[in-house]
Amino acid sequence: MGPVLADVLFVTALIGVLTLVHRPLGDYMAAVFQSTKHLRAERWIYRSVGADPDAEMRWPAYLRGVLFFSAVSVLFLYLLQRVQDKLPLSLGFKPISPDQAFNTAASFVSNTNWQSYSGEVAMSHVTQTMGLAVQNFVSAAVGIAVAVALVRGFARSRTGELGNFWADLVRCVIRILIPLSVVAAVVLIACGAIQNFGDIHHITTLTGQRQAISPGAVASQEAIKDIGTNGGGYFNANSAHPFENPNGFTNWLEIFLLLVIPFSLPRTFGKMVGSVKQGYAIVAAMGIIWFAGVLAVTWLEYAHPGTAAQLAGGAMEGKEQRFGEGNSSLFAVSTTMTSTGSVDAFHDSFSGLSGGVLLLGMMLGEIAPGGTGSGLYGMLIMAIIAVFIAGLMVGRTPEYLGKKIGAREMKLAACYILVTPSLVLIGAALAMALGKGQSSMTNVGAHGFSEVLYAYTSASNNNGSAFAGFGANTEYHNTMLGLCMLLGRFLPMVFVLALAGSLAEQKPIPVTAGTLRTEKPLFTGLLVGAILIITGLTFFPALALGPLAEGLA
Structure with missing residues (x-):
């Protein structure tokens, strides 16, 4: 099988599975946000934060909830980084500097997950799991909650009430993000992604050099970083690292995970406003732009001469051999059009015009599917x-x-x-x-x-x-x-x-x-x-x- 045919089958399978889950997942999310019942775990959380999940909020109150929760999250994550050396499982790492701690806290709370550090040599197990991974869940839930509030604005009339922020946040985490992440993490572990809290291993390479091998709860963070369109990698190489993304199947799975909720939410929108055809119109616009980006970047990368096109078939600088041009291009377009930031190739090595398409994908507002x-x-x-x-x-x-x-x-x-x-x-x-x-x-x-x-x-x-x-x-x-x-x-x-x-x-x-x-x-x-x-x-x-x-x- 040639590489082009393999790439066509790869993206065809992706589109097929996204189409299959669009309706059931979209309907399920609509049911979650329209439900009037509260699970026992959810009631415990409401009591612990002093929230009344049945109290409707007008938009200023809903906004205050978003901003208050996010401000507390920034402060908590900042302090956690500054004292990580005094906490268990520190791996001997020093505290993060004030400016980098602010940048990282702002990054993960805003669902950006921009990283100016190398996680495997900077962040302790506690910081990664209690800080960064937790924000991967709740920052994604905040975005979905705001979207649901806007949908309620279209669906309701003669009232300024948009639901309850705390109920939307908790339901999204408990009923949507955690179940999906558990399943995805188990699959990733079965395929070779690591999951542990061990110490750093020091080995001697074949050339006689000493190398440090960093452990971590990688699979669990990898799952929510893609499902929540977060993108913060456990390692500096992100999804190009074999501990995060071991093989071609996990590469396909991670692209699927970062697209599945954004492409299903238009169905949720259609169900909540009482017209699924409206959701189809929105998802069609998203799909057209995304697919055009995939075609453009893939063609440009295959057409680029590279350093050894006659051997590699295209520009392979900055790409993993196990993924190739096509899969790397698909991942790059999907991640820049979904506000994910997860990468399996270095975008700096893409051709000039390919980089322009990736930039444009973000400049669109990351709405295809976003x-x-x-x-x-x-x-x-x-x-x-x-x-x-x-x-x-x-x-x-x-x-x-x-x-x-x-x-x-x-x-x-x-x-x-x-x-x-x-x-x-x-x-x-x-x-x-x-x-x-x-x-x-x-x-x-x-x-x-x-x-x-x-x-x-x-x-x-x-x-x-x-x-x-x-x-x-x-x-x-x-x-x-x-x-x-x-x-x-x-x-x-x-x-x-x-x-x-x-x-x-x-x-x-x-x-x-x-x-x-x-x-x-x-x-x-x-x-x-x-x-x-x-x-x-x-x-x-x-x-x-x-x-x-x-x-x-």
């Missing part, structure tokens, strides 16, 4: 903008799912889409202007600028992946990227929840002959076009200076 929760609410914001554009074309007040899209709704949507471009462009511009970015660049010219642009795009869009050549572990970048991660995560949530509250207060508008049918393929095409045009106009100058200039040189 992160757990964040992809869905980002796509719904874009749907509102597409409806507004359609209304301008025909001179009719725009409507979406029976809700009028007026001045207030459009202002909130506009504020949402302006947050991350502002953070990306201002952050990258300051880094280059102050020389901080240039001093961290391994390469010069267009590729070096792409490294800086990629870093601030990844942080501001809460992705977490990086061009391997960028030296991010400086006081300046740890601080600035940490701020970008926090602002890029929580400022958009302010506008999403405010929009949800505004929509929930409206009375439903009856469907008429002039109503735009948003469940039709025409609207899906309009949505995809609006996404590409808005993003292209915003980021094209920056892309032209970096990956486009490199690719066309």
Whole structure:
């Protein structure tokens, strides 16, 4: 079997299984968030934090819950890193420096999982499991909770109540993320991923050199890092490391895990608003953009001459031989379009134009299919903008799912889409202007600028992946990227929840002959076009200076 045919079968199997689980998982998640019953374990958690899970919240109260929980999480994770040397299972590691501890705390709480450290030589077992792994669960749950609140805004009318944040958070962790992660971790262990709390092993290599082999609870963290679209690897090599990603099947499994919830949430949206066809329109737009990215990057990598194309079949620099160009390209597109940040190849080694496609995937807002929760609410914001554009074309007040899209709704949507471009462009511009970015660049010219642009795009869009050549572990970048991660995560949530509250207060508008049918393929095409045009106009100058200039040189 040739490598191209193998890649086709690989992606075909992936799409087939995602299609099979789309309906049952989406329906199950809808049932979880529409349930009025509480499990015994959930009731114990509610009592321990003093929360009433049956109390409905308006959007300011829901937002306060999100921000309070996240602020406490940042503080806890920061302190845990600073005192890890005094805790059990420290492995002899020193405390993390203040700026790097802030960066890491902001990273994992914001579901970014950007890492300016090498986990196997910096983080203790306690920090990895009680700190980073726990945040992988709860930060993903926060994103899904906010998405569910926005869906309730569309589904409800004449009320400002959006549900209960604490109930949504706990249910998501207990009923969705933990069961999926347990199953995935068991499969990964069976396939060769490690899971232990042992000491560091020192061995002598065949060349006589001493090498340290780091242990860890890797499989359990690997499972939730992908399912929750987190991406923080236990090892510096991330999913290119054989302890995290042993073989071709686990590579397929990890891509499936990072796509399964984002691609299933549109079904949850359709069930909760009472029209599964609306969910199909959203998932179709996500799928079109994702598949186009996969085709583009795969073709560009196979077409790139590389260092020995006649032997390797394409550009193999920075890629694992056991995965090859096709699987590495699929993983790269999937991880940059889902805010995951997990990598099985170094994106710094991709061709200039391939790197541009990966950058564009993040710049779209990571909505194809996006992160757990964040992809869905980002796509719904874009749907509102597409409806507004359609209304301008025909001179009719725009409507979406029976809700009028007026001045207030459009202002909130506009504020949402302006947050991350502002953070990306201002952050990258300051880094280059102050020389901080240039001093961290391994390469010069267009590729070096792409490294800086990629870093601030990844942080501001809460992705977490990086061009391997960028030296991010400086006081300046740890601080600035940490701020970008926090602002890029929580400022958009302010506008999403405010929009949800505004929509929930409206009375439903009856469907008429002039109503735009948003469940039709025409609207899906309009949505995809609006996404590409808005993003292209915003980021094209920056892309032209970096990956486009490199690719066309």
